Amino acid sequence: MSEQTVRFGVIGCGLMGREFASASLRWLHLQGNLPRPAIIAACDTNQANLDWFRRDPDTKYFYNDYHEMLQNPEIEAVYAAVPHHLHAKVYGDVIRAGKHLIGEKPFGLDREAFAEIQRAMDEHPDVLVRCSSEFPFYPAVQKMVEWYKSGAFGQIIEAKFAIKHSSDMDLKKPINWKRTLSANGEYGCMGDLGIHTQHLPFRLGMLPVSVSARLSNIAKQRPNQDGVLVPCETWDNATLLCDGTNAAGDEFPITFEMKRMAPGCTNTVEYEIYGMNFSAKFTSDDPNAIHFTKNDGQEQAWSRLVVGSKPAFPVITGGIFEFGFSDSLLQMFAAFVAELKGLPCPFACFKPEEAQLSHRVLTAALIAQKEHRSVAVSEIE
Ligand SMILES: NC(=O)c1ccc[n+]([C@@H]2O[C@H](COP(=O)([O-])OP(=O)(O)OC[C@H]3O[C@@H](n4cnc5c(N)ncnc54)[C@H](O)[C@@H]3O)[C@@H](O)[C@H]2O)c1
Numbered sequence: 001m002s003e004q005t006v007r008f009g010v011i012g013c014g015l016m017g018r019e020f021a022s023a024s025l026r027w028l029h030l031q032g033n034l035p036r037p038a039i040i041a042a043c044d045t046n047q048a049n050l051d052w053f054r055r056d057p058d059t060k061y062f063y064n065d066y067h068e069m070l071q072n073p074e075i076e077a078v079y080a081a082v083p084h085h086l087h088a089k090v091y092g093d094v095i096r097a098g099k100h101l102i103g104e105k106p107f108g109l110d111r112e113a114f115a116e117i118q119r120a121m122d123e124h125p126d127v128l129v130r131c132s133s134e135f136p137f138y139p140a141v142q143k144m145v146e147w148y149k150s151g152a153f154g155q156i157i158e159a160k161f162a163i164k165h166s167s168d169m170d171l172k173k174p175i176n177w178k179r180t181l182s183a184n185g186e187y188g189c190m191g192d193l194g195i196h197t198q199h200l201p202f203r204l205g206m207l208p209v210s211v212s213a214r215l216s217n218i219a220k221q222r223p224n225q226d227g228v229l230v231p232c233e234t235w236d237n238a239t240l241l242c243d244g245t246n247a248a249g250d251e252f253p254i255t256f257e258m259k260r261m262a263p264g265c266t267n268t269v270e271y272e273i274y275g276m277n278f279s280a281k282f283t284s285d286d287p288n289a290i291h292f293t294k295n296d297g298q299e300q301a302w303s304r305l306v307v308g309s310k311p312a313f314p315v316i317t318g319g320i321f322e323f324g325f326s327d328s329l330l331q332m333f334a335a336f337v338a339e340l341k342g343l344p345c346p347f348a349c350f351k352p353e354e355a356q357l358s359h360r361v362l363t364a365a366l367i368a369q370k371e372h373r374s375v376a377v378s379e380i381e
Pocket residue numbers: 011012013014015016017043044045046049064066080081082083084086104105106132133134191192
C-alpha cells in the first residue's frame with residue numbers, strides 16, 4: 001500500500017462505520033495530496049455488519065474481537081463507532097494500543113466513562129484523539145465561523161443550536177440500543193445529539209456557564225423486535241437554557257435543543273447567532289445557504305447568501321454545486337487526517353477537552369432537571 005495512505009481499522013460496522021468506508025473510497029474527491037484513509041481492517045460482533053466490509057477493496061482483515069484487531073501492527077488509526085456503553089473500554093484500549101483514534105459521540109457514556117478515556121490519553125499523549133462531529137464542516141456554517149472570528153457580530157445578544165429528528169413520532173418504531181438506559185445512558189437524546197449542538201459554539205469560545213433543563217420522556221414504551229411493548233426509558237427531547245459567555249466577555253443566553261420528537265424534522269440542524277451588529281442563521285433544511293442581517297440601528301432586513309460547495313478542504317466539485325451530509329463527513333475525516341499528518345487543518349474535529357466540557361454541561365442538565373434549578377457548570381468537575 002502506498003505511503004499516501006493512513007491504514008485504518010474500523011470498530012463497529014453499523015451505520016457510521018459504513019459512512020466512513022464510503023468516505024475513504026471517495027478520497028479522489030478532495031484536491032491536494034492528503035493521505036487517504038484505507039480501511040485495512042474491520043471488526044464487528046455482528047457477522048452481517050462485518051461482512052458488509054467485504055465490499056471495501058482495502059479491507060483484508062476481519063475480526064469479531066477488537067482486542068485481536070488492535071494487535072495488528074499494520075493498523076495506524078482506528079475509527080470506533082460502537083454503542084455508548086462501550087466507548088470507555090473500546091476507546092481506552094485503542095489508545096493504549098498506541099493507535100490514533102477518531103471516536104464517536106458522546107465520547108463516553110457519561111462523565112466517569114470520559115474520565116476513563118482521559119486516563120488512557122494521559123498515558124499516551126503521542127496518540128491523536130478526536131471525536132466525530134460533521135455539521136460544522138458545511139461551507140455555510142464555515143461562513144458563520146469566518147464572520148464570528150472577524151468580529152462582525154459585535155456584542156452577542158443570543159445564540160441557539162439545535163438538532164431535531166421526528167422518526168420517533170412513529171410510536172410503532174421498534175426500540176433499539178439508542179433508546180435503552182443500559183446502552184445509551186442517562187443522557188438519552190442529549191448523548192446522541194448533544195455534540196452536534198456544541199461543536200460550533202465551543203469552538204467559537206461561546207461557553208455555557210450555567211444550565212437549566214427541560215427534559216421530556218414522551219414515548220414511555222416501544223415495541224421490541226417481537227412487537228411486545230417494553231419500557232423506553234430515555235429522554236426523547238431536551239431543551240437547555242444556559243447563561244453563556246464568550247472571549248469578549250459578553251453575557252447572553254445560549255439555547256441547546258436536542259429532540260427526537262420534532263414534528264416534520266428529519267435530521268434538522270439549526271445554528272443561530274444574534275449580535276448587535278450582525279446576525280446569522282443556518283438550517284440544514286437549506287444546506288447551501290446562510291441567512292444574515294446587518295443592524296443599522298433602525299431596521300434589519302434578512303438576506304440569503306447561497307454559499308455552495310466551497311468547503312475548508314477544497315474538492316473537485318465546482319463551487320456552484322450543492323454540498324450535503326456525506327460531503328461533510330468527507331471533510332471531517334480530511335480534518336482528522338490533516339491533523340494526524342501535521343498538515344494545515346482549517347477547522348479541526350471535536351477535541352477531547354471539548355468532549356469533557358460537553359459531559360459537564362450534560363451532567364449539569366441532568367441535575368438541573370432532577371433538582372428543578374439552574375446548575376453552574378463549575379459545580380461539575
Ligand atoms: N456523527 C454522526 O452523525 C452519528 C450518527 C449516528 C450515530 N453516531 C454515533 O456512532 C456510534 C455508533 O452508532 P451507529 O448509529 O453507527 O450504531 P449502529 O448500531 O448502526 O452500529 C454499531 C455497531 O457496533 C457493533 N458492535 C457492538 N458491540 C461491538 C463490539 N464489542 N465490537 C465491535 N462491534 C460492536 C454493532 O454490531 C453495530 O454493527 C454511536 O456513538 C453514535 O452516537 C454518530
